[in-house]
Amino acid sequence: MLSLCLLSLLYLSTLGVTHPGSHDEGAYFRSLASSRSVQDARQKLARCSDHIKRSGVDARAAARRTAILNSYRGIPNAGTVSTSPRSFLPQAAQSSSENPSCLLTPESTIGPYWVDGELIRSNVTDGEPGILLTLDGEFIDVDTCEPVEDILWEIWNCNATGSYSGVQDFGHHHDDDNSNLDKTYLRGIQRTDKDGAAQFTTLFPGHYPGRATHIHVLAHVGATFLPNNTVTGGHVAHIGQLFFDQDLIAAVESTAHYNTNNVRITSNTQDGIFNDVNSATGYDPILSYTRLGHSLEDGILAWTTMGIDLSASYKAESAATLTDHGGVAHFHGWFIHQLGAREILVWVVGLGLVFWLTRSFRQFCLRRA
Numbered sequence: 001m002l003s004l005c006l007l008s009l010l011y012l013s014t015l016g017v018t019h020p021g022s023h024d025e026g027a028y029f030r031s032l033a034s035s036r037s038v039q040d041a042r043q044k045l046a047r048c049s050d051h052i053k054r055s056g057v058d059a060r061a062a063a064r065r066t067a068i069l070n071s072y073r074g075i076p077n078a079g080t081v082s083t084s085p086r087s088f089l090p091q092a093a094q095s096s097s098e099n100p101s102c103l104l105t106p107e108s109t110i111g112p113y114w115v116d117g118e119l120i121r122s123n124v125t126d127g128e129p130g131i132l133l134t135l136d137g138e139f140i141d142v143d144t145c146e147p148v149e150d151i152l153w154e155i156w157n158c159n160a161t162g163s164y165s166g167v168q169d170f171g172h173h174h175d176d177d178n179s180n181l182d183k184t185y186l187r188g189i190q191r192t193d194k195d196g197a198a199q200f201t202t203l204f205p206g207h208y209p210g211r212a213t214h215i216h217v218l219a220h221v222g223a224t225f226l227p228n229n230t231v232t233g234g235h236v237a238h239i240g241q242l243f244f245d246q247d248l249i250a251a252v253e254s255t256a257h258y259n260t261n262n263v264r265i266t267s268n269t270q271d272g273i274f275n276d277v278n279s280a281t282g283y284d285p286i287l288s289y290t291r292l293g294h295s296l297e298d299g300i301l302a303w304t305t306m307g308i309d310l311s312a313s314y315k316a317e318s319a320a321t322l323t324d325h326g327g328v329a330h331f332h333g334w335f336i337h338q339l340g341a342r343e344i345l346v347w348v349v350g351l352g353l354v355f356w357l358t359r360s361f362r363q364f365c366l367r368r369a
């Protein structure tokens, strides 16, 4: 009788326990959107949009983006992928900042998949399959409204089927092996030029549970270059996420590799981080884009301008570090990120409760026996 009592209790106690792998990136990582420094930066950004137009920064950006398109000579630039106002012909690139709300993206959250120690390189594809995405980004100082040279712009995104390289992530289907730690695909760092701009060749990101399609962005200021093509020191002045037009996502998701992923697609408006950034700030974190050729498979050019507060300094916790002997996971960071502080609290309280219940129930059973 006693053992039956205890067994049934044990069974019941397991029912309410959350699955450790089923973490929700959006739920744990509170957006910085409401913090004071971000509010201040937001007001400054709004004031910059006129200056950027008048000072010619805008015109240079349009020329640069058109030049990137022209560099894809041999692939005729053909039309748009959807009727979205974001996708336009290269000739229209001059009017990229007509809507100032598209111009600047505010701060967002770092998420659980940042790997520090990454390589300085423009082409981050590492031969992974998927739709090529040429990304042109430009950083504007929110205090002076001038472009910022020598920012170290870092990006990371998941591959066509929703996996990140360089991390040990037991929550994600097939990347729970150590070999993933040594992979570097779709991660890299570039230095901005005198126009505050830099480019990456990456892949259009796939999707995974609970998050809309996005690219992570981090900006290092004052870092030192190392001979092995990495950087060290400095501080993190910007953390952000870039999102995509929903029609474009749908089009990409119907192509090879992307369409093998059976995980339900989380739309932008279903994504907590997107909603924080979008609704709380009025800024638009969606990238402008155009096709590089006749078909989507020829690749996509996407661009954005990001406001940066150079005095801001964010704590950026990495899931792993890329070293000269491969990737090294940070168990502590991994654990916190996987479960989230709230889940850990729930577990501790839950276990205490189970312990207390077991004792009371055992006494009850003993009295009955």
Ligand SMILES: *[C@@H]1O[C@H](CO)[C@@H](O)[C@H](O)[C@H]1NC(C)=O
Residues within 6 Å of the ligand: 123, 124, 125, 126, 127, 201
């Ligand atoms: C990028 O690098 C991969 C190998 O890592 C190579 O196959 C590909 O051609 C490169 N793409 C561009 C646009 O340079």
Ligand SMILES: *[C@@H]1O[C@H](CO)[C@@H](O)[C@H](O)[C@H]1NC(C)=O
Residues within 6 Å of the ligand: 128, 129, 159, 160, 161, 162, 163, 164, 165, 174, 175, 180, 183, 257
């Ligand atoms: C994405 O990465 C995972 C793990 O690194 C790999 O198993 C998968 O095949 C990759 N997806 C594609 C489309 O190559």
Ligand SMILES: *[C@@H]1O[C@H](CO)[C@@H](O)[C@H](O)[C@H]1NC(C)=O
Residues within 6 Å of the ligand: 117, 226, 228, 230, 322, 323, 324, 325
């Ligand atoms: C680059 O060099 C630094 C300093 O020697 C080292 O700590 C780091 O592991 C190296 N990174 C890579 C990817 O080789």
